[in-house]
Amino acid sequence: ATAKQPYRTSYHFQPQENWMNDPNGPMYYKGVYHLFYQHNPEAATFGDRIVWGHSVSYDLINWIHLNNAIEPSGPYDINSCWSGSATIIPGKEEPMILYTGIDDKKHQVQNLAVPRNLSDTFLREWVKHSQNPVMTPPSGVEVDNFRDPSTAWQGKDGKWRVVVGAQNGDEGKAILYQSEDFVSWKVDPNPFYASQNTGVCECPDFFPVYINGSTNGVETSLQNPSVKHVLKISYLRKQHDYYFLGNYASDQGNFIPDVRFTGTSSDLRYDYGKFYASKSFFENAKNRRILWGWVNESDSTQDDIQKGWAGLQTIPRQVWLDKSGKRLVQWPLEEVEQLRGKHIRITRENLEHGSNLEVSGITASQADVEVLFELPELEKAEFLDPNGVDPQLLCSQEYAARSGTIGPFGLLALASKDLKEHTAVFFRIYRAPNGYVSLMCSDQSRSSLRHDLDKTTYGSILDIDPNLKTISLRSLIDHSIVESFGDEGRVCITSRVYPSLAIDKDAHLYVFNYGSQSVVVSELNAWSMKQAEIGYEGNISYT
Ligand code: DQQ
DSSP: OOOOOTTSOSSSOOOSSEEEEEEEEEEEETTEEEEEEEEETTOSSOOSSOEEEEEEESSSSSEEEEEEEEOOOSTTTTTOEEEEEEEEETTTTEEEEEEEEEOTTSOEEEEEEEESOTTSTTOOOEEEOTTOOSBOOOTTSOTTSEEOOOOOEEOTTSOEEEEEEEEETTEEEEEEEEESSSSSEEEOSSOSEEETTOOOEEEEEEEEEESSSOOOOOOTTOOSTTEEEEEEEEETTTTEEEEEEEEEETTTTEEEESSOOOSSTTSOBSOSSSOEEEEEEEETTTTEEEEEEEEOOSSOHHHHHHHTEEOEEOOOEEEEEOTTSSSEEEEEOGGGGGGEEEEEEEEEEEEOTTEEEEOOSSOTTEEEEEEEEEOOOGGGSEEOOOTTOOHHHHHHSTTTTTOBSSOOEEEEEEEOTTSSSOEEEEEEEEEETTEEEEEEEEEOTTSOSOSSSOOOOEEEEEEEOTTOOEEEEEEEEESSEEEEEEGGGTEEEEEEOOOSSSOGGGOEEEEEEOBSSOEEEEEEEEEEEOOOOEEETTTSSOO
């Protein structure tokens, strides 16, 4: 075996080699989880013959790679098989895949594929329907901007509905289709959702969530007063996944967001770092909605070619509506905890101004860490009017990670011993005109001594309860990725970093407070993470 590369992850999903982007058609079928993904089998870069890679799992953490599931073959997809989704037809218990084909004229069309053999639980082979394409660009949609069919949902009339992302000039749209048999689809002349001055809507995802604070997921077709709906749009121009909470007007066939897209930092995002083209699915075994998102590289294309691979998927996240009803909450699936090994616990540790305390004894390059910080009196906080400020800019200021009043406090991940390299994930608390806010940042500016890396700092602002006593932070650290969950999953920030010193055993982890007010680590738990088993069928012991 060749030595492991320093930036290759140990428990995040990656193909053995080459390029990966969007997660496609995730589903749980007869005891097996399936993940398909956009894949260029020829190179570590995006290409003009994209296929659907395919892997299966029993626990969403260890994965068996199978042959590609869908590859270009007919006039309707000869130039690539782009993103799409799976739907399991209830009663028949049959999975259907709708995906985008780039056809022989380089137009984007939607195609249907079904398993060849339902008794093969891995669903290795997929057959394309003889009537493909099942959707072609309708009027008012550009032929090369019509893609990414969603999972279908069934209306009370029994008809299936899907949305497809589209563009007409500057207008982004999600186009609604209806079908009785999944094969012949009728377009709705009115868009399901539209936004001006945004450009194309990619990878629309539409699903219900419970409004009572339950963490349970909701089956995609369910419509009743106990739910509201979420529409997620990946805006290509922004390279971010935005979600809208709102009302599904099923009679009019459209979605009315509670708050419209503004294009500013006040729009809600799944993740304020690197995270795109995500897709969720409902899993009935544990009654949850699971979200996958693509995390691209922050190094150069040349680096990717050298590494021989590019692209990660996040650790799958459970997603539900916060009890406030105002935002979604995301949390790494409990299954990831099976990888937790050596454990370090710190309790009631006072962090005075300027402290950084090493969390030693675990493999800091491959770790799961959860901290609960006890806050000082909030009245002492600095003043900030969050209206019109861009949290990402605030987090990027020269001293944001170095000094303040309440905060910055948080973690220094993938740090070298001398701290020349580190990724700072931290909070700052501010007094705002109408209460208090917390700023959460992930600062990559000192993550590596290497150049030619995108070290953009990320951040987000969250309203907090004026009586708040504690705030939590969890980070999943895996060699070149830091996935952070603030305030129990109300704010997520994922970053990619490529340390030159803080590699493997030379990586360290610290908890710090550079605010003038002391904070207390009321509890910190950190674990070394074991390597997940991810490999080709036959080459791994995982079955
Ligand atoms: N990636 C796919 C498209 C989709 C985009 C192509 C989003 O279907 O719109 O690989 O990242």
